[in-house]
Amino acid sequence: MDDSRETHGVNAFVTGYPIRHSRSPLIHGYWLKQLGLAGSYRAHEVPVEEFAAFISSLKDGESGFVGGNVTIPHKELAFKLSDRPDELSRELGASNTLWLQDGLLHATNTDGRGFTANLDERHPSWDQSDRAVILGAGGASRAIIQAVRDRGFKEIHVVNRTVERAQELANRFGERVHAHPMAALGEVISGAGLFINTTSLGMDGEAAPRIDFSPLAEAAVVTDIVYIPLKTPLLTQAEEQGFAIVDGLGMLLHQAVPGFEKWFGTRPAVDETLRALIIADMDKH
Numbered sequence: 001m002d003d004s005r006e007t008h009g010v011n012a013f014v015t016g017y018p019i020r021h022s023r024s025p026l027i028h029g030y031w032l033k034q035l036g037l038a039g040s041y042r043a044h045e046v047p048v049e050e051f052a053a054f055i056s057s058l059k060d061g062e063s064g065f066v067g068g069n070v071t072i073p074h075k076e077l078a079f080k081l082s083d084r085p086d087e088l089s090r091e092l093g094a095s096n097t098l099w100l101q102d103g104l105l106h107a108t109n110t111d112g113r114g115f116t117a118n119l120d121e122r123h124p125s126w127d128q129s130d131r132a133v134i135l136g137a138g139g140a141s142r143a144i145i146q147a148v149r150d151r152g153f154k155e156i157h158v159v160n161r162t163v164e165r166a167q168e169l170a171n172r173f174g175e176r177v178h179a180h181p182m183a184a185l186g187e188v189i190s191g192a193g194l195f196i197n198t199t200s201l202g203m204d205g206e207a208a209p210r211i212d213f214s215p216l217a218e219a220a221v222v223t224d225i226v227y228i229p230l231k232t233p234l235l236t237q238a239e240e241q242g243f244a245i246v247d248g249l250g251m252l253l254h255q256a257v258p259g260f261e262k263w264f265g266t267r268p269a270v271d272e273t274l275r276a277l278i279i280a281d282m283d284k285h
Contacts, residue, residue: 009038012263013068015054019045021285023278024069027256030277031268039264041068048073055081058098059105067099067263069256075109075139082107091172092142097259111140112147114255119223121254121270122246126221129193130154135185136199137165140225144198145173157188190215197224197234208233213241224248228282249278 014024020043028041046054051074057063070078075094079085082095083104089095095107119126132153134141137160148156156177160166166179180188189195195216202208203226211234213222222238227248235245253270261267 009040010263010265011039011065012041012259013044013065014041014071015044015046015051015068016071016074017045017047019043019071022071023252023281024071024256026278026281027253027274028260030274031260032264035264035266035268037264037266041263044068046074048077051077052081055105058100059083061100067097067259069259070096070098072139079107079109081105088112088146091146094139094142096255097262099259099262108258109143110255110258111143111251112150113258114251114253115144115225116147116151117254117257117270118248118250119221119246122250123221123244125219126194126223126246127151127153129217129220131157131192131217132194132196133157133159133185133189133192135159135195135197135201137162137169137179138198141169141198142172144196144225145169145177148194148196149173149176153194157192159185159188186212186215189213191217193217193220195220195222195238197222197226197232200226202226202229202233204228208237211237213238213243216243220244221246225251227252230279230282249275253278 014022022043025041025043032039058065075096079089079093079095085095085107088109089107092109095109097108097110099106132148137158157180158166158169159180161182163179163181170177170179221244223246224232224235225248226232230247239245257268
């Protein structure tokens, strides 16, 4: 850590529109306190029409921030406005983590790393299969497909109500990714070792359709990127059918690690205290 960081502290942000419900300030605030670091991390709400100006003020140093996180609806524009997006961002066409370095704005996307780190922590053998099924073809599924492909899965089946959207992702991410309509779900999960829900099904306690997970491989893992509620209807169904499950909260926690390390110079740890802190906050709302 350099002297300027120790003397003046480092300021980072999370921006989106709206942003008031973001739990990122709680996560980074916990780490700053735990590690005894001078600095701040705060939510900064920016409407779409003001985002380009915000990025300009970041680049020229007027904002006082060294970098930050970007969430909906700014991820695609953050990628386009950055000077040095990495390969992950370029393939996704979206960035969620920005930092200034040598006068240039660098960008990456940590969603996929957050997803795999969560599974590595909660169910380390999750990547022993060759076949994965991903439900949903929205923006959230891109980083998941990329991460699962890069971990070495040979077949990735994307199932979506609109098969054309799934096909767009198959075209983007290569020959190992295959597109299917919802009607094919029962067929494509046969023998799969990983099932991932990237849709909003079951979010905030809404009902979700019944899914027969029995054709999955015996040691399969079912996971959901939704984390409110912590145990979604799809995870409950999978657990009742005898399958291992991993909730989506860890993805939120682990995706925050690389940015914190870039801005504050120290790699933080995702621990049970942090997890409990976020769960307690979720229970309040």
